[in-house]
Amino acid sequence: MVDEADGRAAAQSDRLASIIEALDQPMVVVTTASGDERAGCLVGFHCQSSIDPGRYVVWLSKANHTGRVGLRASHLGVHFLDRSQHGLAERFGTRTGDDGDKFGGLDLADGPVPLLEDCPNRLLGRRAAALDEGGDHVCVVLEVEEVWSGDDLDPLRLSDVSDLEPGHPAEERPRPATHRAR
């Protein structure tokens, strides 16, 4: 009985994975800061969630340094990566701030969070709400305060970064992520 339920769950998960693969989501780098600590990671889970007022949502992994700093921060930055920026995706998606600062050598604009000058398409949002419904990521709702747009964006997509191994792999997330997921 348990095996049958496990098999069904695995099949559902495979079907969802193939839909997500077909959607080929654009990738962003989310940055944040609290006190002296700054953080940032590559994020595939993100989208606009309200037009008026402007809201943008990112989902941060409970395993990540960025998730921990982001939940104490007033603001987060969302940087829309161009196809030519695989190197930035690698820096922010395969290293962890738990081992050292990732921002060395990058040009940063002033603000409540480090903003990457290399990414002309970006937004700054104030953390308006956070929702932990028991999954392995926390939903962070941003009130959009400022938006910059630069050159035409040819987005770096999930399929462009399939070679990257996350700095904190999925297995590091608590299972279940909280008691509410049981």
Ligand SMILES: Cc1cc2nc3c(=O)[nH]c(=O)nc-3n(C[C@H](O)[C@H](O)[C@H](O)COP(=O)(O)O)c2cc1C
């Ligand atoms: C393709 C890809 C997509 C990712 N999507 C997310 C995501 O949506 N949310 C998230 O918190 N981490 C995501 N990650 C994982 C983090 O970017 C990665 O574990 C990073 O090294 C964490 O750094 P940190 O510990 O300094 O925050 C993704 C990684 C990759 C390679």
